[in-house]
Amino acid sequence: MSSLKVLVVDDEPDIRSLVAMILEGAGHTVIEAGDGKRGFDLMVSESPDVVLLDLRMPVIDGWEFMRRVREQGIKGPKMIGVSAHASPDSIKEAREAGCDDYVSKPFAMDDLLDAVERSGDGPGS
Amino acid sequence: MVEVTTYFSAALAIGFLSLGVLAAVQWRRRHDPPSPYISAALTSLGLVTALGVIEDIVGEQPEGVEIASLVLFMASAYFLLLFRHSILPLSGPARVLSLAAILAATALVLLYPLPEGENPTYEGFEILVLFSIIAVWGACVGEPTFRFWIVSRGRPLVQRARLRALAGAYAALILIIFIAVFAILGHNETVATVATASAVSLVPLLWAAFAPPQWLRRAWRAREEDFRLIEDLAIYAADRREIAQRALNRALRLVGAEQGFIAEPESTLAVEQIEEAEVHRLMAARPTPGHSQWREALGHRVVILPLRPDGGNEVMGIVAGPIAPLFGSDELYQLSRYAEVVGVALARVRLIEQLRDQTDSNEALLHAISDLGEGFVITQAGRLEYANEAYLRMTGYSFDELRALPSLLDLSVPEEREELAERLRQRLAGDQVSDHYETGLMKKDGRILDVEAAVKLLQTPQGPRIISIIRDITERKRVQAFRDQFIANAAHELRTPITAMVGFASLLEKRRSQMSEREMDTVSDALNRQGERLRLLVANLLDITRLQQGKLPLELEPLPVNEVLEDVLKSTPAPEDKSVAIDASDDLTVLADRLRLEQIITNLLTNAYRYGGESIAVQAKDDGEDVVVSVSDDGPGVPGELVPSLFEPFSRGEDSSRVGGSGLGLAIVRMMAQAQGGDVWYDTTNGLGARFMFTLRQP
Numbered sequence: 163m164s165s166l167k168v169l170v171v172d173d174e175p176d177i178r179s180l181v182a183m184i185l186e187g188a189g190h191t192v193i194e195a196g197d198g199k200r201g202f203d204l205m206v207s208e209s210p211d212v213v214l215l216d217l218r219m220p221v222i223d224g225w226e227f228m229r230r231v232r233e234q235g236i237k238g239p240k241m242i243g244v245s246a247h248a249s250p251d252s253i254k255e256a257r258e259a260g261c262d263d264y265v266s267k268p269f270a271m272d273d274l275l276d277a278v279e280r281s282g283d284g285p286g287s
Numbered sequence: 288m289v290e291v292t293t294y295f296s297a298a299l300a301i302g303f304l305s306l307g308v309l310a311a312v313q314w315r316r317r318h319d320p321p322s323p324y325i326s327a328a329l330t331s332l333g334l335v336t337a338l339g340v341i342e343d344i345v346g347e348q349p350e351g352v353e354i355a356s357l358v359l360f361m362a363s364a365y366f367l368l369l370f371r372h373s374i375l376p377l378s379g380p381a382r383v384l385s386l387a388a389i390l391a392a393t394a395l396v397l398l399y400p401l402p403e404g405e406n407p408t409y410e411g412f413e414i415l416v417l418f419s420i421i422a423v424w425g426a427c428v429g430e431p432t433f434r435f436w437i438v439s440r441g442r443p444l445v446q447r448a449r450l451r452a453l454a455g456a457y458a459a460l461i462l463i464i465f466i467a468v469f470a471i472l473g474h475n476e477t478v479a480t481v482a483t484a485s486a487v488s489l490v491p492l493l494w495a496a497f498a499p500p501q502w503l504r505r506a507w508r509a510r511e512e513d514f515r516l517i518e519d520l521a522i523y524a525a526d527r528r529e530i531a532q533r534a535l536n537r538a539l540r541l542v543g544a545e546q547g548f549i550a551e552p553e554s555t556l557a558v559e560q561i562e563e564a565e566v567h568r569l570m571a572a573r574p575t576p577g578h579s580q581w582r583e584a585l586g587h588r589v590v591i592l593p594l595r596p597d598g599g600n601e602v603m604g605i606v607a608g609p610i611a612p613l614f615g616s617d618e619l620y621q622l623s624r625y626a627e628v629v630g631v632a633l634a635r636v637r638l639i640e641q642l643r644d645q646t647d648s649n650e651a652l653l654h655a656i657s658d659l660g661e662g663f664v665i666t667q668a669g670r671l672e673y674a675n676e677a678y679l680r681m682t683g684y685s686f687d688e689l690r691a692l693p694s695l696l697d698l699s700v701p702e703e704r705e706e707l708a709e710r711l712r713q714r715l716a717g718d719q720v721s722d723h724y725e726t727g728l729m730k731k732d733g734r735i736l737d738v739e740a741a742v743k744l745l746q747t748p749q750g751p752r753i754i755s756i757i758r759d760i761t762e763r764k765r766v767q768a769f770r771d772q773f774i775a776n777a778a779h780e781l782r783t784p785i786t787a788m789v790g791f792a793s794l795l796e797k798r799r800s801q802m803s804e805r806e807m808d809t810v811s812d813a814l815n816r817q818g819e820r821l822r823l824l825v826a827n828l829l830d831i832t833r834l835q836q837g838k839l840p841l842e843l844e845p846l847p848v849n850e851v852l853e854d855v856l857k858s859t860p861a862p863e864d865k866s867v868a869i870d871a872s873d874d875l876t877v878l879a880d881r882l883r884l885e886q887i888i889t890n891l892l893t894n895a896y897r898y899g900g901e902s903i904a905v906q907a908k909d910d911g912e913d914v915v916v917s918v919s920d921d922g923p924g925v926p927g928e929l930v931p932s933l934f935e936p937f938s939r940g941e942d943s944s945r946v947g948g949s950g951l952g953l954a955i956v957r958m959m960a961q962a963q964g965g966d967v968w969y970d971t972t973n974g975l976g977a978r979f980m981f982t983l984r985q986p
Binding site for chain 1: 787
């Protein structure tokens with residue numbers, strides 16, 4: 163399995179460093195963004211393989227982020243939604259908004275890794 | 288030769304004696320107290336007359352006859368007085384005095400016998416003796432004559448007639464006796480004959496007066512009965528007691544009685560001249576209820592008549608008295624017929640009263656439902672028939688406006704209308720449909736109310752009706768939505784620290800051996816930070832929950848503001864790059880709970896440390912009524928779009944995650960300020976930086 167370049171967009175610094183430590187420990191490269199606006203810029207400039215996107219953030223939240231992705235026709239990275247809402251509805255909504263996968267908080271380390279590596283295996287769509 | 292006068296005298300004697308015997312028989316039959324007296328009086332007078340007749344026939348006076356005549360004559364006076372006493376009681380002294388007068392007059396005659404023989408002549412003392420006899424007798428009989436007449440005035444018709452008949456009878460007696468004496472003393476045979484004959488003719492009148500025959504009683508009643516129709520109309524009064532009282536008074540008038548009652552087994556409806564306790568005793572003494580007859584009970588002679596033909600327990604009791612000592616069968620018949628009419632009237636009013644009670648309680652029920660704020664509606668096939676005030680208030684329509692609608696379904700929200708109409712059809716068809724549901728109701732002003740309806744089909748004599756109780760649950764829904772949102776927010780806020788802590792913990796478990804020193808520090812810092820965040824969040828959530836439930840006990844006491852501010856600043860000092868200036872006069876005191884006041888100030892200060900500028904000012908002022916405390920800084924201030932929801936739980940600015948906090952601080956501040964009788968707001972008039980202000984009451 164190859165090393166992936168993962169963009170983590172989350173407003174919680176501790177969650178970002180947690181995700182970074184999990185992924186870097188597994189040999190992946192991580193770039194971090196503390197809000198949606200900066201995250202979107204980094205996604206465009208860095209072209210990551212996978213984006214881990216917190217759906218609930220101030221100013222530009224995950225939904226707005228995904229709307230912009232659709233609008234601008236960005237197809238490169240795999241999008242994984244991350245949220246504290248784990249109801250079937252929120253999973254469905256995330257998929258409809260364009261997310262390829264969904265991880266709910268709190269997540270187990272392996273679940274997060276599995277989701278990232280599963281996305282990285284497939285061809286970019 | 289026996290003269291014609293003697294025959295008439297004999298007839299007179301027979302008349303008196305017959306009346307005496309009749310009265311005695313009556314007394315034997317009915318135990319009527321006055322009867323023995325009248326019997327004795329008339330018998331005495333009869334004997335006196337008879338002795339005179341014997342003397343006439345025999346021609347000479349046997350020894351002692353004269354004396355016996357006189358004694359009997361005077362005795363008749365005393366009996367007549369006693370008769371009067373049994374109807375209109377005499378005072379003790381009057382009785383003694385009259386008895387003494389009678390005895391004295393009798394003794395006088397015994398001591399000084401009057402002259403005898405044909406055409407005796409009286410002289411000197413003898414005239415005085417004769418006069419005293421006549422005077423005493425005349426007084427004993429004449430006084431009742433006037434007394435009966437005087438007392439009769441102003442009495443009800445039948446009583447008046449009875450008393451006047453008695454007065455007439457006494458007058459007739461005096462007349463008879465004086466005529467007889469005149470006849471004896473008169474020297475003209477023709478005059479004596481005419482006088483005696485006229486005395487005889489008065490005898491039947493005596494009987495009519497002492498024991499009035501049916502036809503006479505009917506005549507007396509006639510005028511009372513004339514009023515009957517009018518009074519029966521008057522009986523249609525609304526109140527049972529009033530009817531009973533009127534009916535009783537009329538019954539008493541009808542037979543000339545004075546005491547009576549109308550009673551049920553448990554209560555007395557009307558009484559006249561008799562104690563209620565006495566009525567209860569009489570009722571209890573009744574051997575067989577529902578049977579009308581005379582009886583003597585507890586010293587009363589009473590007739591008890593059932594008021595209902597079926598012999599129910601309501602009765603009318605008429606107590607015999609001195610003026611109406613006896614009732615004939617015709618009077619009993621009249622009374623029992625009257626009692627039945629009264630019974631019907633009472634039953635009718637009882638029905639009306641029951642109906643009115645029921646209507647009253649129904650209306651009270653409707654009013655009670657209105658008071659509870661529940662809408663109450665009755666519809667027929669969807670169209671409104673009745674709506675209470677609460678429903679009208681709820682919808683904003685007037686009754687007439689609602690009445691004009693073809694169906695109340697027009698008020699339901701369009702998307703539910705079809706379903707509700709179908710449900711109504713099923714309900715009217717008798718199908719089982721849910722009785723309770725929530726729906727939307729469009730008010731007149733276009734707003735939509737969330738309501739809960741409880742609906743029931745009611746079969747009435749006028750056809751099927753639907754009754755609905757409508758409850759406005761908009762506020763409940765709002766509270767529920769707020770609570771749901773609060774719980775979702777709280778869960779979300781809890782997930783972040785939990786995610787971080789669980790994640791770092793498992794990272795430690797799996798990768799500790801491969802971790803650098805720097806990584807270990809990052810992990811332990813994050814664990815501490817998130818743990819503290821979790822602790823604060825849980826503590827705040829508990830505070831809010833207690834405040835919402837009103838379970839946070841407050842101990843209000845006068846507190847010096849300055850001191851409290853200094854204390855808070857000591858326990859929550861400003862970070863190194865910031866400074867706090869306190870401006871409050873020493874004598875300023877507030878009525879507050881110390882712990883809660885400190886928490887308010889701490890939360891506002893912490894906010895200023897996190898989001899505010901470098902210099903922070905805390906000011907306390909007396910605005911004349913309350914103490915106003917402001918916490919301001921020279922930072923960027925609260926973004927305009929955040930201000931309206933600033934004090935709502937979990938409303939936070941964009942950078943909040945960087946600076947920590949639970950999102951509950953200001954919500955708690957507001958709840959605590961309000962719980963202590965004050966309030967808090969964000970001062971939008973402050974151009975530079977943020978300024979929070981709160982008020983507190985003064986002691």
